[in-house]
Each structure stands twice: as C-alpha cells, then as structure tokens.
Amino acid sequence: MAQRKSKKTNSNKTDCSRTGMTLIDLNRCFNEHLFYTQGRLPLSATLNDHYMAAAYTVRDRLLHRWVCTVRDFIREGVKVVGYLSAEFLLGPHLGNNMINLDIFDEVREASENVGRNLDAMLDHEEEPGLGNGGLGRLAACYLDSLATLEIPAIGYGIRYEFGIFDQEIRDGWQVEKTDKWLRLGNPWEIPRPEVTYEVKFGGHTAGYCDDGGCYRSRWTPDRVVRGIAYDTPILGYKVNTCNMLRLWKAEAVESFDFASFNVGNYYGAVHEKVYSENISKVLYPNDEQIQGKQLRLEQQYFFVSCSLQDMIRLHLAIGKSLEYFHEEFAIQLNDTHPSVAVAELMRLLVDEHHMDWDTAWHVTRNVFGYTNHTLLPEALERWPLRLFANLLPRHLEIIFEINRRFLDEVRVIYPDDEARIARLSLIDEQGERYVRMANLACVGSRAINGVAKLHTELLKTTVLKDFYELWPEKFSNKTNGVTPRRWMVLSNPGLTRLIRSRIGGGWIKKLDRLKRLESYAGDDAFRREWQAVKTGNKQALAALILERTGISVNPDSMFDIQVKRIHEYKRQHLNVLHVVTLYNRLRRNPGLDMLPRTVIFGGKAAPSYYMAKLIIKLINSVADVVNHDPAVRNRLKVVFFPDFNVKSAQKIYPAADLSEQISTAGKEASGTGNMKFSMNGALTIGTLDGANVEIREEVGADNFFLFGLTAEEVARIKSEGYDPRSIYLSNPDLREAIDLIGSGFFSRGDPDLFKPLVDSLLYQDEYMLLADYQSYVDCQDRVSEAYRDRDRWTRMAILNVARMGKFSSDRAIREYCREIWRVSPNTVEMEDFGDLVR
Ligand code: CBF
Numbered sequence: 001m002a003q004r005k006s007k008k009t010n011s012n013k014t015d016c017s018r019t020g021m022t023l024i025d026l027n028r029c030f031n032e033h034l035f036y037t038q039g040r041l042p043l044s045a046t047l048n049d050h051y052m053a054a055a056y057t058v059r060d061r062l063l064h065r066w067v068c069t070v071r072d073f074i075r076e077g078v079k080v081v082g083y084l085s086a087e088f089l090l091g092p093h094l095g096n097n098m099i100n101l102d103i104f105d106e107v108r109e110a111s112e113n114v115g116r117n118l119d120a121m122l123d124h125e126e127e128p129g130l131g132n133g134g135l136g137r138l139a140a141c142y143l144d145s146l147a148t149l150e151i152p153a154i155g156y157g158i159r160y161e162f163g164i165f166d167q168e169i170r171d172g173w174q175v176e177k178t179d180k181w182l183r184l185g186n187p188w189e190i191p192r193p194e195v196t197y198e199v200k201f202g203g204h205t206a207g208y209c210d211d212g213g214c215y216r217s218r219w220t221p222d223r224v225v226r227g228i229a230y231d232t233p234i235l236g237y238k239v240n241t242c243n244m245l246r247l248w249k250a251e252a253v254e255s256f257d258f259a260s261f262n263v264g265n266y267y268g269a270v271h272e273k274v275y276s277e278n279i280s281k282v283l284y285p286n287d288e289q290i291q292g293k294q295l296r297l298e299q300q301y302f303f304v305s306c307s308l309q310d311m312i313r314l315h316l317a318i319g320k321s322l323e324y325f326h327e328e329f330a331i332q333l334n335d336t337h338p339s340v341a342v343a344e345l346m347r348l349l350v351d352e353h354h355m356d357w358d359t360a361w362h363v364t365r366n367v368f369g370y371t372n373h374t375l376l377p378e379a380l381e382r383w384p385l386r387l388f389a390n391l392l393p394r395h396l397e398i399i400f401e402i403n404r405r406f407l408d409e410v411r412v413i414y415p416d417d418e419a420r421i422a423r424l425s426l427i428d429e430q431g432e433r434y435v436r437m438a439n440l441a442c443v444g445s446r447a448i449n450g451v452a453k454l455h456t457e458l459l460k461t462t463v464l465k466d467f468y469e470l471w472p473e474k475f476s477n478k479t480n481g482v483t484p485r486r487w488m489v490l491s492n493p494g495l496t497r498l499i500r501s502r503i504g505g506g507w508i509k510k511l512d513r514l515k516r517l518e519s520y521a522g523d524d525a526f527r528r529e530w531q532a533v534k535t536g537n538k539q540a541l542a543a544l545i546l547e548r549t550g551i552s553v554n555p556d557s558m559f560d561i562q563v564k565r566i567h568e569y570k571r572q573h574l575n576v577l578h579v580v581t582l583y584n585r586l587r588r589n590p591g592l593d594m595l596p597r598t599v600i601f602g603g604k605a606a607p608s609y610y611m612a613k614l615i616i617k618l619i620n621s622v623a624d625v626v627n628h629d630p631a632v633r634n635r636l637k638v639v640f641f642p643d644f645n646v647k648s649a650q651k652i653y654p655a656a657d658l659s660e661q662i663s664t665a666g667k668e669a670s671g672t673g674n675m676k677f678s679m680n681g682a683l684t685i686g687t688l689d690g691a692n693v694e695i696r697e698e699v700g701a702d703n704f705f706l707f708g709l710t711a712e713e714v715a716r717i718k719s720e721g722y723d724p725r726s727i728y729l730s731n732p733d734l735r736e737a738i739d740l741i742g743s744g745f746f747s748r749g750d751p752d753l754f755k756p757l758v759d760s761l762l763y764q765d766e767y768m769l770l771a772d773y774q775s776y777v778d779c780q781d782r783v784s785e786a787y788r789d790r791d792r793w794t795r796m797a798i799l800n801v802a803r804m805g806k807f808s809s810d811r812a813i814r815e816y817c818r819e820i821w822r823v824s825p826n827t828v829e830m831e832d833f834g835d836l837v838r
Contacts (some may be wrong), residue, residue, distance in 0.1 A: 001618065004454070007600070008678060009327070014349075015705075015824055016027045016212065017032060017062045018064075018833065019060060019061060019064040019478075019832075019833050020335045021061070021101075021108065021190035021442075021613055021803050022331075022817040023554040025573060026057060026103065026106050026107060026110045027110045027113055028055060029054075029056075029057045029060060029266060030053050030110050030111075030114065031114075033053040033056040033057055034049060034050070034053040034114075034205055037053065037056050038052050038053055039050065039268065040132070040382065042114055042115075043546055044488050045114070047116070047121065047530050048112065048124065048184055048280050050114065050121055051094070051121045051125060052271070052672065054107060054110075054111060054118075054186070055093070055094055055125075055187040055188065055832055056187055056466040056573050057107070058094060058097050058098060058101065058103070058107065058252070059097075059188065059233070061096060061101050061103070062101070062233040062235050062242055062751065063233060063242075064828070064833065065233075065235060065240045065241070065242035065828065066077050066216050066233045066235075066242040066244065066791075068240055068242075068708055068828050068831060068836070069152070069242045069243065069828050071831075071836070072152075072826055072828050073314075074317075074318065076424065076826060077318055077320075077328070077438070078826045079152070079327065079328055079329070079728060079821075079822070079823045080152045080153060080154060080155060080306065080311075080314075080328065080329055080331070080823075081146060081154070081330050081331075081332065081361075081749030081821050081823055082143065082154055082311050082329050082331040082332070082336035082343060083139065083143070083146075083153060083154070083155045083156065083331075083332050083334065084156050084157075084304060084307055084331060084332065084333055084334060085135075085139040085155065085156070085157050085305075085334035085335075085337070085338065085385065086157060086158060086299065086300060086303065086334070086335075086337035087130060087131030087132060087136030087137070087139060087157065087283070087334075087337075088128075088130050088138050088139045088140050088143070088157050088245060088429065088430070088528055089129065089130060089131030089132075089133070089136035089137040089139070089154060089646060090127070090128050090130065090245075090645065090646070091124070091127050091128075091140065091141045091486060091645075091646030091647065092122065092125040092126075092127045092647055092648070093138075093428055093594070093651075094121065094122055094125050094227070094638075095122050095234075095490050096485065096490055097235055097488055099237070099485055099489050099490050100144075100147075100148075100234065100235045100237045100238065102237060102238055103314050106168070106181060109492045113298045114808065115482070115500060116564075119264045120765040123385060123647075123802070124394075124578050125647075126181045126182075126183065126184060127181065127645060127646050127647050128161045128163060128181050128186070128646055129163035129164040129646075130157065130160050130164075130247075130283060131162055131164065131283070132257065132283070132285060132286065132565065133564065133565045133567075134373070134564075134669075134671065134672050134673075135335060135373050137482075137646070137670055137672060138334075138451075138480055138809075139155065139157075139334055140293065141242065141481065141482050141483040141486075141672070141809040141810070142809055142816075143155050143234045143812055144234065144236070144237075144243060144483040144485060144809065145237070145481070145483055145808075145810045145812070146234075146236075146243060146485065147234050147235055147236030147237075147241045147242065147243045147810040148236035148237045148241075148483075148485070148509065148810060149236070149810060149813055149814065149825055150236060150239055150241040150815070150825035150826055150827055150828065151746055151817055151823055151824075151825055151826075152241075152243065152417075152823070152826055153243045153244075153310075154243065154244055154245075154246055154301065154342055155234070155243070155244070155245040155344050156245070156246050156247075156310070156671075157245070157246075157247050157248075157303060158247060158248055158280050158283075158299055158302070158303045158304075158584050159189075159230045159247035159248060159249045159280055160281070160282055161181045161182060161249075161277075161280060161281050162178050162179050162180065162181075162281060162282040162283065163181050163283050164283055164285055164604065164645075165177060165179055165285055165604070165606050165607070166178070166213055167432075167643040167644055168642060169620060169640060169642045169719060172284075172616070172617045172621055172624070173613065173617050173620075173702055173755065174604070174605055174607075174613050174616045174617075176285075180550055183335045184687075188232050188233070189230045189231065189247075189600070190232075190233075191228065191229075191230050191699045192228070192229040192230065192231055192233045193301075194231035195228070195310070196226050196227060196228050196229070197226070197227050197305065197309040197419055198224050198225070198226055198227075198253060198485050199224065199225050199226070199227055199302050199305045199306060199819065200219065200221030200223070200224050201222070201223040201224070201225065201301075201391055201392070202221055202390060202391060202393075203219065203221040203222040203223075203224040203393065204219075204220055204393055205218065205219045205393050205394050205397060206218050206220070208352070210705060213233075215666070216350075216351065216614060217351065217394060217396040217397060218351075219347075219468060220732075221349070222650055223276075224253050225250050225251070225252065225253065225276045225302060225322045226251045226252070227248040227249070227250060227251075227252050227302060227305070227306035227518045228245050228248065228249045228250075228251055229245045229247075229248060229250075229306075229310070230246070230247045230249055231246050231247075231278070232245040232247070232528075237485050237509060238509070239826040239827075239828070240827075240829070240830050241826070241827075241828050242762070242828075244759070245489055245550055246310065246361075248280065248302065248303050248306045248307070249280050250276055250277055250278070250279035251273070251276060251277060251279040252272045252273040252275070252276035252277065252296075252501070252821050253276075255523070256271065257279065271475075276539060276818070278295065279295070279298050279299055279424050280299070280302070283788070284299075285604070285607055286305045286606045286608075286609075289821070291797075294387055294391065294483045296390065296436040297387065297388070297391055297392075297396070300337055300338060300340055300393060301340050301344070301391070302339045303338070303394075304340050304341045304344050305344050307341075308341060308344055308345055308348055311325075311329050311331070312325070312348060312353075315328050315329065318608035320356060321362065322349060322353055322432075323355075323359060324543070325349075325363050325367060326362075326363050326364075326366040326367035328808075329367055330367065330369065330372060330821035330822065330823055331368050331369070332368075332369045332370075332816070332820075332821070333369065333370045333371065333441055333445065334370055334371055334373075335372065335373045335374075336370075336372075336380070336437035336440075336441050337381070339370065339381075339438070339440050339441035339444070339519070340395065340435045340440075341368065341444075342364060342368060342440050342441065342443070342444030342445075343392075343395040343398045343399050343440070343444075344395065345360075345363070345364045345367070345368075345396055346360050346361065346364055346398050346402070347395060348396075349363060349364070354697045357401075359488055360440070361402075361405075362442055363666070365444060365445070365446060366446050367446075367709070368441075368445040368446060368764065369445055369446060369447040369449070369820045369821065370441040370442065370444075370445040370447070370448050371448075371449050371450075371461075371478070372438065372449070372451070372459055372464065373449065373451055373670075374461065374667050374669050374670075375455065375459065375463055375666070375667070375669065376569070376667065377463075377628050377754045380436075380437075380463065381436060381438065382428060382435060382436050382818050383411070383434060383437065384433070384434055384779070385427065385431075385432075385433035385434060385435060386822060387404065390692060391509075392465075392712055396435070398648050399426055399427075399435060399440065400427075402426065402440075403425060403426040403427060403443075403719060404444060404769075406424075406426070406761070407424070407425060409423055409510070410686055411472070411612055413470070414557065418468055422633070422775075423466050424439065424466050424467070424470070425439070426439045426440050427441065428633065436746065438463070438666070439467075439555075442464065442467045442471075442474075443472070445532070446474065446475065446570055447474055447475075447819075447820045448464065448467065448471075448474050448475050448668065448821075449476050449477060449478045449689075449820065450475075450476070450477055450478075450693060451477075451478065451479065451480045451669050451691075452479050452480065452670035452671075452691040453477050453479060453694060454666075454690065454693050454711065455477075455669040455670055455687070455690060456475070456476070456477035457477075458666060458711065460476070467637045470580060476820070477809075477821055478816055478819075478820075479670065479691055479694055479810055480670040480672050480675070480691060480807075480808070480809075481669075481672075481675065481687060481806075481808050481809035481810065481812035482672050482675045482676055482807060482808070482809050482814075483678065483810075484508055484571050484808055485508065485535060485744050487648070487650075487675075487679055487680070488508075488556070488677045488679055489508055489649065489652065489664075491649075491650035491651070491654050491680070491735055492533075492537065492654040492680050493535040493630065494536055494537065494652075494654075494827055495530075495533050495537075495654065495681065496508075496531065497803075498533055499515065499517065499665075499801075500604050501749075502516075502517065502520055502526065503516040503517060504834050507805075509810065510805075510810075511700070511804065511805040511806075511807075511808035512805035512806075513805070513812070514801060514802050514804060514805055515802055515803070515805060516802075517654070517798055517801060517802035518798075518799060518803075519799060520803045521795045521798040522795070523799055526792045527795065527798070530794055530797070530798060531790065531794055534654075534655075534657070534681060535555060535556075535798075537553040537651075537654040537655040537680075538655045538657075539555045539654035540651060540655065541555075541651055541654075542554075542555045543653060544648070544651055545600070545639055545641060545704040547781035548576075548641065548642055549639060549640070549641070550641065551623075551627060551637065551639050553598045553639060554596060554598065554634060554637070556596070557595075557596035557597055557598045557634075557637065558595060558596065558598070558657045558658060558783075558784070558787050559598050559600060559637060559655055559657045559658070560597050560599045560600065560602075560656075560657065560658040560660065560678070561599075561600045561602075561655075561656040561658065561659060561682070562575050562599075562601050562603075562659075562660035562781075563601070563602070563603055563641070563644050563649065563652055563673060564598070564603050564606070564671075564673050565603050565604060565606075565612075566603045566604065566605040566609075566612040566613075566615055566616055567609075567612055567670070568611055568615075568760075568767050569663055569667040569767050570668070571662050571663060571767055571769055572601060572603070572615050572619065572773065573615050573618065573757065573761075573769060574662055574769045574773065574776060575599065575660055575662065576618055576619060576622055577734070577737050577738070577743075577773060578637070578777055579599050579622055579626065579638055580737040580740055580741065580775060581633070581733055581736075581737050581777055582594065582597070582636055582734070582735075583622075583625075583626050583629075583636060584736050584737060584740065586629065586631060586632055586635060586636065587828065589810065590631050592635075593717070594605060594633075594635045594636070594784075595784040595787055595788060596634060596636070597635070597636055597784075598637040598639065599636070599637070599638050599639070600639045600640075600641055600652070601619050601638075601639065601640050601641065601649070602640065602641035602642075602644035602652065603618075603644050604643075611760065613757065614754065614756060614757055615757070616640065617753070617754075618741070618746070618754055618757060618804045620640050621746040621747055621753075621754075622638055622741075622746050622771050623637075623638035623639060623640060623719065624743070624746070625746050626638050628718065628836070640768065641654045649673075649676070652736075653673075653677055653679075653680045653682070653830070654678065654680045654681075656682035656781060657682055657683070657787065657793075658682060658683055658787075659673075659674060659677030659678065659682040659683065659687070659688070660685060660686075661673075661674045661684050661686035661687070661690075661692050661709075662686060662687055662708070663687060663690070663767075664708075664709075664713065664714060664767040664768050664772075665687045665688050665689045665708060665709055665711040665713070666689065666766070667689060668689045668690035668692075669690055670690040670691040671689075671690040671691050671692065673690075674686065674690070674691055674692055674695055675691065675804065675807040678695055678699065678800045678801070678804055678807070679796040679799075679801060679804045679807065681795070681800060682797070682800070682803050683703065683704070683705065683783075683786075683796055683797060683800060684696075684700045684704050684705065685705040685707065685776075685779055685780065685799075686704070686705070686706065686707075687704065687706075687707065687708040687709070687772070688708070688710050688711070690709070694806065695807070698803045698804070698805075698807075699799060699800045699803045699804075699808050700799065703796045703799050703800055703803075704794075705782060705783050705786075706779070707772065707775040707776050707778070707779035708775050708776065709768065709771055709773040709775075714768060714771075716739070717768070718768075718770065721764070722771070724761060724762060724763070724768075724769075724770040724771070725762050725763065725766035726764055727773070728761075728770055728773060731773065731774060732773070733774075733777065734773050735772065737761030738758060738761065739760070740756050741758060742754065742758040743753065743837050766830065
C-alpha cells in the first residue's frame with residue numbers, strides 16, 4: 001500500500017491516528033475502525049463496512065474540532081445562535097465533511113488503498129431527509145455558513161425516525177414509501193442519553209398564591225414525554241469551528257407500565273411508550289400547507305420545549321442569571337413552526353424560574369427573531385383554539401395574557417379601529433376560534449424578516465401589513481442564499497477544478513470573488529473547457545436517468561430542468577403545456593428543424609395533494625407518448641426523475657443548461673434551487689418572482705430569460721376579474737395543447753383522467769397559467785435560438801456563475817449576524833488530544 005505523507009496539516013502537529021490529517025494517519029484510522037468498530041478484516045468487509053469505517057475516520061476529526069469549539073463556548077462565554085427549525089434537510093454528510101476538512105483527496109486515496117471506490121461509498125450513504133424542501137434545505141445551508149463564519153450556533157430540531165417519504169413512480173403515479181434512513185445506523189450522530197428533558201401535555205391549570213403572595217398558575221399535565229438529545233457535528237469549511245445540530249427523539253418517561261403488566265395487560269404495558277414515541281416518528285410531508293393535526297402541534301411544542309430548556313440549562317451552567325438570557329442567546333424561529341416558543345419561554349421563565357412577567361416579557365421579546373417563508377394563505381399556521389386548549393392549557397392562558405396586554409397597546413395607538421385590532425389579535429375570532437401563530441411570532445420577536453426583496457415587500461403590504469404599520473423598525477429583508485461548498489465544490493468537482501485553475505479557490509469562502517471569472521467569458525479556450533465540463537456532467541446525469549427510468553437521453557440535446565416540490569403555483573403544468581406545444585409543432589411539421597431538448601422534471605407531491613399527484617401522472621403520460629413517437633426522432637424527450645432529493649440534486653443541478661423558475665409572480669417566497677442552477681452555469685427562464693428578481697438584477701437582463709406577468713399585474717388582473725376561458729378561445733396553439741390533453745390522447749383514450757386539471761385551468765386558473773402561456777412559449781423560442789449559438793450561450797453561462805456572489809448563504813448569514821442576532825465570530829484554536837484531556 002502506498003504511504004504518501006500529505007503536505008496538509010491543518011490540525012496541529014499531532015500524529016495521533018484519531019486526529020491526524022496525513023494520509024498515513026487516515027489509512028491507519030480507517031483500518032482501525034474497520035477492525036475495532038465494524039469487527040471486520042479487509043477481505044470480508046462489505047461496502048457498508050467500508051463506508052462506516054470512512055465515516056468514523058472523518059467523524060473523529062470532527063469531534064476533535066467539536067471538543068475545542070465547546071471548550072470555547074464554556075471558556076469564552078460567547079453569544080450563541082439557537083436556530084429552531086422543524087426541518088433540517090441536510091443531505092449526505094461524508095463528502096461534505098471531507099470537503100470542509102480539506103481531506104477529500106486523502107480519503108479517496110485511503111479508500112482506494114483498501115480496494116474501494118470512494119464514489120461507491122459516497123453513493124451508499126443514506127441521506128437524512130428531515131425536511132420537505134426549501135425551508136429545511138435553507139436551514140442546512142445556514143448551519144454550514146454559521147460554522148464556516150465561526151459563529152457559535154446550535155441547530156435545534158426533531159430526529160424524525162422516518163423523514164420525507166421515498167418516491168416511486170408506478171404506472172406514472174407517485175407512490176410513497178417509508179424513508180428508513182436509520183436502517184443501517186447513523187455514524188454521524190452521538191446520542192446523549194443523559195441530556196433529556198420532560199415535556200408536558202394536556203391536563204389542566206389551577207391558580208395559587210406563592211410564598212410572596214403572588215398569583216400564579218400551576219399546570220397539572222395528564223401526559224409527560226421525554227426528549228433525548230442526538231447531536232450531529234457541523235463543521236465549517238477549513239476552520240476549526242464545529243457547531244452542533246441537536247435533534248430530539250421522543251420517549252416515554254416510563255417505558256414499561258408495570259401496573260398494566262401485573263394485571264395481565266401485556267399490550268397496554270407498552271402503550272405509553274408507543275404513544276410517546278409517535279411524536280418524533282415521522283416528518284409531516286406537507287410543504288406550504290398545514291392541517292389541524294394534533295400530532296403536528298405536539299411535535300412543534302415537543303422540540304421547542306426541549307430546546308428552550310436546553311438553552312436555559314446551558315445559560316445557567318455558565319453562571320449567568322436568566323435576566324440576561326437574551327444577551328447570551330439569539331433564537332431564530334424558522335417560520336411559524338417553532339413559534340409556540342414565545343409562550344413556552346414565558347412559561348419557563350415565569351412558572352418554572354419564578355421571574356416576574358415584565359422581566360420575562362423583556363427577555364422573550366429580545367431573544368427571538370422570526371423568518372417568514374411564505375405568503376400562501378393556506379400555509380399560515382393557525383390552531384383551533386379547542387385543540388390548543390386541550391394540549392397546552394397553560395400556554396393558552398399565557399397567550400391570552402400576551403394578547404390582552406398587546407391589544408391594550410394597540411388600542412392606544414389606533415383608538416376605535418376595531419377591524420385592525422381584530423386583524424392584529426393573536427386569536428382569530430371569526431367563526432371557529434383559532435390561535436394565529438404568525439401573529440404570536442410577530443408580537444414575541446425583535447425582528448421579522450422575509451427571504452427575498454419582493455417577498456419582504458409583499459409581506460409588508462399584504463399578510464403582515466398591520467404589523468409593519470405598527471412596528472416598521474422590526475422588519476427587514478434577508479434574501480436567501482445557498483452554500484457553495486455543497487452546491488459547487490462537492491456537486492460539481494469539474495467546474496470547481498476549472499475555476500480554481502484560473503482564479504484560485506478563495507471564492508469558496510468569498511463567493512463575490514467569482515466576479516474575476518468575467519474576464520474569461522471572452523476566452524475561447526476557457527469556454528471550450530467550460531463546455532467540456534458541462535458535457536461531462538450531462539453524460540453522468542444521462543447515465544443516472546437511464547439507470548433510474550430506463551429512458552435514454554442525448555447529452556448533446558439541451559437539458560431543460562425543473563426540479564422542486566410539485567405544486568400548482570410552481571406551475572410544472574405550464575412547462576408541460578410548452579412540451580405539448582413543441583410536440584404539436586413536430587406533428588404538424590415532421591421535418592421541422594427543432595433544437596433537440598430533453599425536458600427533465602423531478603419533485604415530490606404531498607401525498608394528500610391530489611392535483612399535484614395528477615400533474616406527476618400527466619408528465620409521465622406525456623413522456624410516454626412523446627418518447628415513443630417515432631416521428632419525434634429524438635428531438636424531444638421528457639423525463640420524470642423519481643425521488644428527487646439532496647443526493648440526486650447534486651447530480652442534477654450541474655448538468656442543467658436551462659433552469660425553469662416559472663412560478664406565478666408573487667407566490668414563491670424566494671426559491672433556492674434557482675440559485676443552485678445558476679451557480680452551476682444554467683441559464684434561467686423565469687418570472688419576476690421571489691429571488692429570481694435579484695438573480696436577474698445580478699446576472700444582467702441579457703443573461704436571463706424573462707417572461708410573464710409581474711406580481712402587481714397578477715393582483716390587478718385578478719381584482720378586475722380574470723377569465724382564462726377567453727384566453728383559451730383566442731389562442732389556437734394553447735387550445736390545441738389543452739384539447740390534446742383533454743381528449744385522452746395522453747391517457748390511452750381516457751378523456752376523464754386529466755379532466756380535473758383541464759377544468760381547473762379553463763374555469764379557475766388560480767395560478768394564471770393561461771395568462772402567461774404565450775409569453776412563456778415565445779421566451780422558450782428565444783431560449784432555443786440562443787442555445788444554437790453555443791459560444792454565446794457559454795458566455796452567458798460563465799457570466800451567470802461569475803455574478804452569483806450575492807447568493808452565498810455566507811452573505812445571508814453575515815446579514816443575520818449583523819442586523820438581527822448581533823453575534824460575532826470566535827476563532828477556535830486547536831489543541832492536541834493529549835493537552836485537551838490532561
Ligand atoms: O425560504 C426557504 C424556502 O421556503 C419555502 O420552501 C417554504 O417552505 N415556505 C418557500 O416556498 C421557498 O420559496 C423558500 O425559498
């Protein structure tokens with residue numbers, strides 16, 4: 001076995017095999033884990049054994065940095081960010097951690113030394129799909145940036161036993177399969193059975209006078225669940241800061257009920273355990289839509305309570321008084337999902353730590369920040385008051401008291417404006433009563449932000465208008481960003497190598513430096529290398545598509561890709577209308593000189609969202625006909641890539657020529673896929689929605705394919721009375737496309753299958769596909785024209801990448817740190833293992 005001594009020693013001088021960074025250390029560590037952790041000799045080791053040994057080898061290095069980071073937390077008393085999120089869509093760890101440790105090449109060599117291909121090991125890793133889409137993935141990017149920027153932070157969430165379902169496609173329909181991500185174990189997490197908290201549910205409250213004569217409320221729950229911490233280290237890129245993601249698993253306080261057992265009720269004896277464990281059993285698969293499900297509120301309260309109790313314990317452990325809690329922690333509410341934290345912190349401070357109400361409210365109001373991620377009315381969480389009262393009776397009392405005091409303040413500012421007061425109230429009193437979680441988050445937070453400029457403006461003028469008028473100073477915009485470590489360096493090694501060859505690697509941490517690529521856009525040789533990288537990525541995706549779907553696609557065709565959750569507002573069916581329009585052109589004129597396109601879709605539909613599932617069926621049905629029609633002669637291919645997740649995304653974004661960002665203007669809060677595509681050299685066809693607006697501003701109007709109505713126009717046309725049918729009647733191409741779908745042509749002669757979709761377009765068209773159809777098709781024609789000129793296209797692609805600096809999550813996190821959290825970096829110094837344990 002070749003033993004090369006690596007030049008890299010970004011740890012200290014240590015030669016310990018558990019922490020050393022040389023190839024020799026890594027080799028030894030890998031073999032030791034194979035032997036001592038997996039109990040295998042190299043000749044009998046499986047792929048899983050090798051993966052585990054590699055993961056533990058890498059994890060040892062993380063733990064070394066983690067221990068040093070925690071030492072600083074305690075020693076330096078630094079202010080910490082607590083990021084509360086019901087979702088963290090992390091993606092596989094191994095490759096990312098190797099990049100952040102800067103040992104990718106060494107681990108590749110170490111694995112080759114034992115006869116294993118690193119890519120097979122990377123592929124073997126089961127990803128933790130603990131999120132639905134954008135919001136959860138954003139949380140993961142933010143953890144990466146927080147660590148990279150050396151900001152002390154803890155992510156808090158739920159350790160779902162089953163994450164987002166695995167998607168299979170059967171006969172064109174989505175079928176959901178349980179995601180058993182923990183099946184083979186999880187080498188990245190460290191269970192902390194001694195870090196546990198009790199969380200109460202149900203029961204009733206009763207008033208009493210404490211020793212000092214103060215009136216207080218005592219909550220007697222009827223159920224108690226225990227939360228157990230599972231920690232995952234989150235290392236920054238080429239720094240020693242290693243933060244943690246602490247996820248809570250629910251367990252019964254008493255796992256076996258001996259009273260039941262003793263009277264012969266064997267099944268009843270474990271009922272409590274099963275019931276309690278349900279809380280962290282499964283992630284709700286709904287992006288954008290909430291339902292009044294009790295278990296979901298239980299999940300939210302469960303993780304929020306454990307997390308706040310944990311932060312309070314950490315705070316008290318460093319000897320500080322709780323009056324200063326907000327000076328030591330900044331807590332971010334990632335959407336309204338954790339917003340019950342406002343009431344829970346008040347309860348913990350007032351009831352458990354006997355703080356007076358005013359001081360507790362001062363602390364609470366100064367510790368929280370709230371990020372809104374959606375304008376869709378159906379996604380604004382509200383809980384039926386009865387459900388809330390049954391589950392969290394004490395919290396409801398606290399919310400009533402917060403509301404009473406808040407509305408008194410409002411009445412002083414807006415006397416006699418009862419309508420406004422009703423809108424601002426934490427309780428919706430029209431018809432059945434609800435607790436409004438966004439209102440609670442606004443009242444209980446110091447800062448409120450949207451996730452793109454347009455989204456923040458729309459928040460201020462629509463859903464949160466009353467709060468903006470009341471407290472304009474609380475509002476700011478924080479446009480989303482994504483981490484270039486996962487989304488460029490790890491996903492697109494070819495492009496990374498090429499960029500490094502010209503401008504070095506500084507851009508990986510300071511993405512603005514990509515600007516230096518601009519001067520290469522006019523360089524022939526560079527453009528050719530760029531095209532070769534793209535072709536390589538397309539070939540790799542073509543192979544994966546063949547493996548997953550059996551469809552063979554031509555890497556020389558334009559890869560036109562739309563991957564994201566399936567939702568009517570995201571308008572995958574507008575894309576289908578374009579495909580059918582192209583198909584009709586070919587049917588009408590078989591000899592047409594058409595630019596060959598491969599239109600690729602991917603994404604999951606919420607299992608209960610019928611229309612979204614029908615859109616998936618439509619895509620597959622159109623694909624089936626178009627791909628098998630000999631008259632098409634490979635000029636058009638349609639693919640639905642099944643089970644879109646982080647791992648496949650890493651292969652898909654780098655292979656795209658065209659990125660479809662075609663939501664109805666005003667509906668997509670930001671989008672982050674749009675950023676990942678652009679960073680990997682795809683050009684965007686998009687509406688002026690979410691962060692598309694800013695992407696276009698940055699890359700320049702000439703390098704972006706714009707179409708469609710603006711958010712203002714959408715609102716105006718709707719208010720004037722929108723009639724989709726008249727558009728259908730007056731546009732022959734549109735009519736032909738819709739009629740073909742409605743005729744049963746793509747559904748084996750069954751005209752009923754897609755009728756619900758066709759009817760919803762013709763008679764409602766909530767998301768205004770018909771209004772944008774012609775502008776979209778014309779724009780697609782401009783895209784095809786531009787693609788024919790490969791040099792021009794490549795120049796535009798290079799400029800897109802060069803101008804993506806703004807969309808690094810590092811920039812976003814810097815803004816949060818400066819303007820909301822008021823936290824500063826802390827450089828972690830490494831100490832050798834021997835010194836640390838001494
Ligand atoms: O802000 C992150 C993302 O969040 C969503 O996915 C969400 O869950 N509300 C939005 O739909 C995206 O626009 C946004 O980028």
